[in-house]
Amino acid sequence: MEPANTEAKPQAATGQTPGAETATSRYSVEADTGLASTKTIIIDVESVDFHYGSSKALHAISLKIPEKQVTAFIGPSGCGKSTLLRCFNRMNDLVDNARVTAGEIRIKGANINAPSVDVIELRKQVGMVFQKSNPFPKSIYENIAYGLRISGVRDRDTIDGTVEQSLRGAALWDEVKNRLHESALGLSGGQQQRLCIARAIAVKPSVILMDEPCSALDPIATAKVEELIFALKDQFTIVIVTHNMQQATRCSDRTAFFYLGHLVEFDRTEKLFTNPVQKQTEDYISGRFG
Ligand code: ADP
Numbered sequence: 001m002e003p004a005n006t007e008a009k010p011q012a013a014t015g016q017t018p019g020a021e022t023a024t025s026r027y028s029v030e031a032d033t034g035l036a037s038t039k040t041i042i043i044d045v046e047s048v049d050f051h052y053g054s055s056k057a058l059h060a061i062s063l064k065i066p067e068k069q070v071t072a073f074i075g076p077s078g079c080g081k082s083t084l085l086r087c088f089n090r091m092n093d094l095v096d097n098a099r100v101t102a103g104e105i106r107i108k109g110a111n112i113n114a115p116s117v118d119v120i121e122l123r124k125q126v127g128m129v130f131q132k133s134n135p136f137p138k139s140i141y142e143n144i145a146y147g148l149r150i151s152g153v154r155d156r157d158t159i160d161g162t163v164e165q166s167l168r169g170a171a172l173w174d175e176v177k178n179r180l181h182e183s184a185l186g187l188s189g190g191q192q193q194r195l196c197i198a199r200a201i202a203v204k205p206s207v208i209l210m211d212e213p214c215s216a217l218d219p220i221a222t223a224k225v226e227e228l229i230f231a232l233k234d235q236f237t238i239v240i241v242t243h244n245m246q247q248a249t250r251c252s253d254r255t256a257f258f259y260l261g262h263l264v265e266f267d268r269t270e271k272l273f274t275n276p277v278q279k280q281t282e283d284y285i286s287g288r289f290g
Helices: 081-087 119-125 140-150 156-169 189-202 219-232 245-251 269-274 279-285
Strands: 026-030 036-052 055-066 070-074 098-107 126-129 207-211 237-241 254-259 262-268
Touching (some): 036 081, 036 237, 055 081, 055 098, 055 237, 055 254, 055 262, 070 081, 070 245, 081 207, 119 126, 126 189, 140 156, 140 189, 156 189, 189 207, 189 219, 219 245, 237 245, 245 269, 254 269, 254 279, 262 269, 262 279, 269 279
Parallel strands (some): 070 237, 070 254
Antiparallel strands (some): 036 098
16 A cells, blocks of 8 residues: 655655664655745654564555654554554564564664664663553652663762753653652652653653553543643654544644554644545544544
8 A cells, every 4th residue: 555645755865875874864844835844854764564473564664754743643453553653662672573574764864673773772762651651669759860870870960950850841840849759659640651751851862752641541631741742842753652533633743644554644634634635544534434
């Protein structure tokens, strides 16, 4: 199936060598307004197939994710959204016999599956927030300080400063500043998820992957996390898997629609939801299946 990648067309073949140390891969975005803008591509997925054993979960996926924007992956359950998301920080390495079997994924121009890649470094660059919040059974402070310490940061003032900055960045500081040394497990579900976001941003990644980050939250906690996602894109590139189409429309700039392991359509969110090119996209967003 050919994806209707209606705006992410390369301007010209760049002849770039895979793994080249560059973030200059660019493409032109033609907005409906007729204004053209140029975005830096941070994640470049080219013709990727993915298998779990002999079962093919992704089929020739190509898409270019722009920097400092929110990109949403939508589609019915089992269509491969999480699989693709987990490719970006090689979380699938943890699953036996699960692998990219064709194509290439480049982040900032570097092939992330190259043998020379240090996966721990990759995961510092590409952080992740999961469906179910998973704070460590430690204090609020330690949840953030821990990642810094294992990265080699020892200076107390630096750690204190980063804990505060990260909690502020995750819109949680005012709620927890007087209880930093209490257990993180005493926070509400929504606060725990924002703590996980604070923990992710503390190590200053370039990309934050979010796999259904609000699916366990009530509407008020969801709204706070969505506001946060929107605010974080000033500093980070965010890729979010969501089964909630309203969420995609509320907080993403671009949306990719997947079906049965294929990328069907990738476009600006507003365009994809108001004027999709593919009938399958239209059927899905209008609730005819999924
Ligand atoms: P989505 O996130 O869209 O719900 P997934 O990426 O989780 O979809 O799954 C895509 C396909 O890969 C599904 O058919 C699913 O059953 C299969 N799959 C996912 N995880 C595993 C796994 N650990 N082992 C085998 N198959 C898997």
